[in-house]
Amino acid sequence: MSVLVDADSRVLVQGITGREGGFHTRLCIDYGTRVVAGMTPGKGGTTAEGVPVFNTVVEAVRETGADVSLIFVPAPFAADAILEASDAGVPLVVCITEGIPVRDMVTVHHYLAGRKTRLIGPNCPGIISPGKCKMGIIPGDVCREGRVGVVSRSGTLLYEAIDQLSRRGIGQSTCFGIGGDPIVGMSFVDALELFEQDTGTDAVFVIGEIGGTAEQEAARYIKSRMSKPVAAFVAGSTAPPGRRMGHAGAIVTGSQGTAQEKVAAFSAAGVAIARSPAEIGVVVEGLLKHR
């Protein structure tokens, strides 16, 4: 089992004719993902990566039955692409694009409230259910099928965690990045709820980082609602305050959002902590043994 995407997911790629869109669509198809359509305004009627391209999302959905959309549209137009997918009724949208203005994401956030579309990202690596479906840029060959869920704000740190798990023979049910921006779609809590309900997931690894309060909210959820074991790593304990560390959302302001504060919240919720990013595999192994 897995969450959000599986072998039946029918994927539409918005921005399939761009360089990144094309390259990574190819890798998704090679992995076995059912990419059924592409969408780029003005390129309707052509094909890209062997799939038909449409001018609008609504047309792509009508013609191909796409039920998830993967967005590689450049930042100035990416928020509009998310809105279009939601307007067309796509239930799951995964936006890889980095650098979307905050004001655009405020609009997206308010539009999506009360609609049935779930958004993953933006500024995220996408989602993979190993052996079933890969949507985005997570390297497929480091993943292996199994029963640990992994969720992360960072992309590369997600790959690192997956790699450490796979090397120890620990497979994954679903792995995804929620994105490094201050305003993102799905939260850690949303992810944890899904993993808690998924019969194919035995334990969850959470990768947090400095800035915001998503980790503290996750800790509260874990403490009050979660029956499955959870382990976590929080990046940025050496980051200086007041400086943005690459991700738009990764900034310590005042006493808010420090790694220490987040680790303390996780510890208080009974979460096993990886103190070093090199210990992720060991800590999850320990978590599964003591279950």
Add this chain to the structure above:
Amino acid sequence: MRIHEYQAKKLLSDFGIPVPPGEVIATPEEAAAATGRLGGRVALKAQVHAGGRGKGGGIRLAATPEEAAAIASQLLGRRLVTHQTPPEGLPVNTILVEEETIPQRELYLGVVIASACPVMMASESGGMDIEEVAAHRPEKIVSVHIDPSLGFQPFHARKLIYGLNLEPPLHRPATQLMGGLYRLFQERDCSLAEINPLAVTNDGRLLALDAKLNFDDNALFRQTEVAALRDEAQENALEVKAQDWGIKNYVKLQGNIGCVVNGAGLAMATMDLIQLAGGEPANFLDIGTVNNTERVVNAFRLLTGDPEVKAILINIFGGMARVDVIATGIVEAAKEMDIPVPVVVRLEGTNLEEGRRILAQSGVKVIHATDLSDAARKVVSSIAISRGSA
């Protein structure tokens, strides 16, 4: 992106928010002339991208043009150190000369994004750090969440105005001022718009005495007027260079291990890891999605140009970034420049085999690491070894 106070006040003024009469000067002569034109006592305010200027000696009063010139000659060309600046301070190249205002009351008014929504906050405890007010006397802050599809509404203004205990004659000007600040925040893609203090003057007017505007870097592509206000002299020289070389996410730190990493999370984790292994990172560097080798070469230029760097750690887990491109970049960098420090390389991810082949065939001297712990251990010990041999 940050801008100076005088630039912020010009923007406030463009949106109908009253600011004190003032002029920006860059020489003592201009200071004297501006003081003469303004008449009476003036405040000379050093223009640096940091708060705490009053305590740091960066805000001084003058009664005459001569006095103003004397103060200006003391401030200009110096570096001002406050609790918010780097230890070496920031250069004072311009001064805002402003008519002195003695406020009857000092208020706070600011807009930020919180919970994916613009939030306007007001407080009667103006002139103080709002974070401190929030921490110790949260009841002193009134705030309104503004639905962006509605915009700033009269009821928002009333909630803030009554919260600030403003006299009835100030209600209309306060409503206009708040509406203007919200429009400025939205239309100019601000990440922070703060008037602190917002003065109530003795003659019953509202006046923005100090202002801080920060902007969303991601929106600068559509805010060309704002982007033109950038003052590179207020930024770290290596960080400016990094920007020019297409490395958007570089932060200079105090240690001696230079890092080149892809992805912000892995870059932060790499810094954490170096410290756990007993070293200190010289920088945060997320090389981003690399499609050309030029950016990799530039990263080497940047790090070899930092005299603090005694070893370099390349830590790549390719997803969007491709390992073969990074490897080719390392080879090109080694051809183009002398890299006088040990380089530890750890590569994983998209197109890994091709990347390994490129590095192996080039014969470039690097120390290979198999995983994160191995990388951290090797880079920290490489410094000890090169020290021992020196």
